[in-house]
Amino acid sequence: SGRIMNPLSLILSASFAAATCTALSAKLASNNSLQTHSSRRSWLAKSLVSAASATLLLDVSNPAAAVADVDLREFTALAPLGTPTSTGSKLTGLSLSQMASRLSHDLVEGSTGEGGYFISGDVSTQLFRDDCKFVDPTNSVSSLSRYQNALKILFDPEQSYVQLLEPLQIDESKNQITAIIRSGGILRLPWNPRISSYDSTIIYTIDDNGLIESQEQGWSISSAEALKETFTPSSLSAPYSNLPIPKTEPVEVTELFDLINGHKPQSFSQDQRFQIASLIDRIVDARYEWRKEDLDGKWALAYLQPGPDGGGIDRRIPFPDLPFNNNYQIFSKKSLTNVGELLGPLLEVRVGGSLQEEDESSYSTPKRFRANIEKGALCVGDGDEKCIPLPIKGEGIFDGVYLGERLRIGQNINGGGARVVQVKVA
Helix, strand or coil, rough: CCCCCCCCHHHHHHHHHHHHHHHHHHHHHHHHHHHHHHHHHHHHHHHHHHHHHHHHHCCCHHHHHHHCCCCCHCCCCCCCCCCCCCCCCCCCCHHHHHHHHHHHHHHCCCCCCCCCCCHCCCCCCCHHHEEEEEEEEEECCCCCCCCHHHHHHHHHHHHHHEEECCEEEEEEEEEEEEEEEEEEECCCCCCEEEEEEEEEEEEEECCCCEEEEEEEEEECCCCHHHHHHHHHCCCHCCCCCCCCCCCCCCCCHHHHHHHCCCCCCCCCCHHHHHHHHHHHHHHHHCCCCCCCCCEEEEEEEEEEEEECCCCCCCCCCCCCCCCCCCEEEEEECCCCCCCCCCCCEEEEEEEEEEEEEEECCCCCHHHHHEEEEEEEEEECCCCCEEEEEEEECCCEEEEEEEEEEEEEEECCCCCCEEEEEEEEEE
């Protein structure tokens, strides 16, 4: 059929699914004090294993076409979430504008302030029919009570977020309301996977009584990508910065930060890359003052803009840069350390040396730096106790073109002119 991989890949995929499912069952069953939630999460984990197994068995040479042939809702149906029940009285007769106002509040803060309802389940049930149909790329269910139960066990509201990207749009002719949100966060699964920020378009259709009869949701990421992130432990996820918005941060910097934070450089769509490139150009052209006091700390690579000739960055790390690994730079006033993961945080290469500003008296951008790389090491885990020295030396030249409290843009000079966008994580 063209969809089955070679026998070795097939065996590895099946073995992975079986081993993972067994481990999850044992892990989740051990917590008897939370029997109801545990059983639901156990089902959730097993369902995700099944869905991931189906995805793994697709022909990786053409993943888009392969995923199009499989409806992942078959593997991720909202199973043991209780039988459909009444959610109480209903509020009828609201105008579309009144409905939109209530939904705006629920999307961001929740009906009672517990957090946006997509990450908390805190939704105004009186606005929806009990048999409302909820559809997204991985699920379809016609029960408000079961949908709400699913939301309550999916995300950790304390470590997740929802942002409303624009005012809700009303279509009187279709009796519909459309919302666009950005969300992400930590799933309540044993390995604490982080779902990077993604955009959702939500279409609410209202019936003749003024109640929502369907909620259809589209994502800016594919269902396969969502499942991949679901199976990625937080230790292997893209770095995420929890730093709050600085009061003096320019609007375009905030927009860029929200787009790239919690992402790996290769995870963006072409449309997102165009948007990011435009924001980078606006920030660079503004020539904001260099805030040298904000440079110290650990910065994670979130986006890479190739140079004019397609050049990347000169990391001085003699190992391939694999997509599941992360890259960091650690700055102090007079030193720089590049950190490149090889097997996630378990094994990494560190190269470092002295850092020198060409003109320490200047606060204008671009700001030229020279890094004299004097040492390297292959390290297991944190600390310096389990490190093997590597003979790495050289000179790196780069410009700092923007520096804020939580976002930095640099341009590599002797590595092809690539621009890097980093978020501060420590």
